[in-house]
Amino acid sequence: MQATRRSKLVRNEGLTGYLYILPWIIGFLAFSAFPILDSLYLSFNHWDIYQPPHWVGLANYRLLFRDPLFYKSLEVTLTYSAMYIPLSLVLGLLISLMLNLKIKGIGIFRTLFYLPSVISGVAVSMLWMWIFNKDYGLINYLLSLVGIKGPDWLNNPHWIVPVYVIMGLWGVGGSAVLFLGGLQNIPKHLYEAAQIDGASVWQRFWKITLPQLTPTIFFLLLTGIVGSFQVFTSAYVINGRGAGGPDNAGLFYMLYLFNQAFQQYNMGYASAMAWIGGLISMILAVIVYRTQNKWVYYEADLSNKGGRS
């Protein structure tokens, strides 16, 4: 009797649990699982939103792999991540080291550096357009003070991606605060032990701080890769209603996808693009994920390696 009562209790508990997570289950089916499958289905269809979709087999993919703009948008996106991700990691880490100091006014600096990562979107894109204006913008004015004639940033195919990188780095305080969280989680005894062993500041940084921050670096790498495939608002606003910019040098992947879907109404083609883009970012993420055993340290490992040796 005892046993049946207990199993009934457990069953009740399970049922209540399911009830609480029911919204998520419904949401997952409606807004994740179904869209993913539907997106795959749509990628084999022609659909202009007015007529119902009709099956065209691999035609969208064949077109896609012959589309120079597809390759261009991929190139823009990957160039951006190759520049932005390493720079934001280094800068974010450096800033977090400073923000971790116990000095006067540190609260003000923490607040200040984090501010830009809260405000993104259209207003900020407008601001940067003005800052990078070739004749009256702030950047070229500052460059002129040191005798450099600044380029026409927004209309020069060589400079447009670096402009997005600079805009992105303005918000690097976001990653700095993540690093700060990581820094504050490093057990103090590791440093004490190292000090007893006479480790120098640099040794302490390379042997303790950096390894302990690898989970944060790992996280930022993953989100950075996924994130660069999502760059949209700034590209849409700065290129002017979703054009590609000079020589399509500002045609980010998401922007091209959006244009195909919601300006040309090539929904099937855009779905194929979504799948290919999704796969590429997924593959990159998996590569990073697979390498994590080699360089990401988690706490479990450290309890053995750390401590006093």
Add this chain to the structure above:
Amino acid sequence: MGTPSSILTTDEPIHPVNRSTRRTRTFVARLVVYLAMIVLSLAVLIPFIWMISTSLKSSSTMWSFPPKWIPKPFEWKNYSQAFHEVPLARYFGNTMIIEFFVILGQVLSCTLIAYGFSRFRFRGREVLFMIVLATMLIPQQVTMIPMFEMFKWLGWINTYLPLTVPSYFGNPFYIFMMRQFLQTIPLDLDEAAKIDGANSFQTLWRIIVPLLRSSIMIVIVFTFTDVYNDFMGPLIYLDDPNKFTLAVGLENFVSGFGTEWNLLMAGSTVALLPLLILYYFAQKQLIGGIASMGLKG
């Protein structure tokens, strides 16, 4: 903060060096750090100052080179003109309506779901939670078009429903964060409430929710900024200019008044003001929330 010293702080050395050299070294290190931080602060702040300065310049002084930081005279009417050229107040109101319903949905759903995941044992719980985490990595581009198709089929285009309804089904990021926090709350509290005859919902409402207050604040603040900055959603789903949000309305402003930078900057300043105010009040929560996101694997 009770945290380990970073590489630059000078703790009590185990092998004492010459005391005065140490002091000079500390002083120089601090000076360098302060200088670096001041330079970086300027890099953060100058764009804002530049924006406000431009927003107060007349159309003629705006084009002077080298630019003047302090406008002469202050053209306050740029602001009234910006409000006149585009219905900024209406856009703001529309944005706030969406904000209200999304925040409500996000707080309700994420609290319930996180509670379910942390307090009840049920078959497949771990697998389901792994799926929650995995959905964080689904690129938006993959789901965007099918969602549009679905909302179109439901007749929701040009309403706020596509922008608000999904928030009632939980956000993986917040579910994860709240569950992390819930697992630090001792189960004894729940047991005690149960003995007093409370059912699980009463326990959630009376015991857990008050303890979750700071997590809920983080969800509110993060959701607010996300919704406020969202551009693609309203761009896809809204056609009627009367329904535009601030983001979409501002973009229209750029394409309509592309060269009147003083008006554009006045509009941007107005648009950023609510976020800056929110940031002023919530920065502790925001920064603390991000820092404690628990990236411990």
